[in-house]
Amino acid sequence: EVQVVVSGGDSVQAGGSLRLSCAVSGSSYGEYCLGWFRQAPGKEREGVALIGNYGEVYYAPSVKDRVAISKDSAKTFVNLQLSSLTPQDTATYYCAARSGPSCYKGLGNFPSFGYWGQGTQVTVSA
Numbered sequence: 001e002v003q004v005v006v007s008g009g010d011s012v013q014a015g016g017s018l019r020l021s022c023a024v025s026g027s028s029y030g031e032y033c034l035g036w037f038r039q040a041p042g043k044e045r046e047g048v049a050l051i052g053n054y055g056e057v058y059y060a061p062s063v064k065d066r067v068a069i070s071k072d073s074a075k076t077f078v079n080l081q082l083s084s085l086t087p088q089d090t091a092t093y094y095c096a097a098r099s100g101p102s103c104y105k106g107l108g109n110f111p112s113f114g115y116w117g118q119g120t121q122v123t124v125s126a
Contacts, residue, residue, distance in 0.1 A: 009120030047107030
């Protein structure tokens with residue numbers, strides 16, 4: 001059973017940076033797509049960044065120049081580095097995993113992810 005635990009949310013000023021971390025247990029065996037979603041109040045959950053089992057990455061167009069996703073080779077940690085943050089980045093951020101090696105079309109398909117961590121709040125003030 002895959003378990004996901006998130007850490008790293010915080011309140012920052014616009015222009016700042018933040019690193020979110022996700023500890024994933026139970027995924028060392030098997031192939032998984034891992035990644036980050038976010039949900040702002042009153043809005044739908046949206047994909048931010050995904051990383052496939054073999055390291056391919058996918059970024060949402062709205063953040064692709066400002067975020068970087070990475071994972072360790074053992075697939076036990078997935079990190080999201082956020083930079084040049086704006087108030088529009090304020091949201092609850094979630095780490096998620098789904099079975100299968102590819103993250104293709106995963107950014108727009110959060111229901112396909114079966115394993116979720118608790119959300120962590122990122123608040124960006126102007």
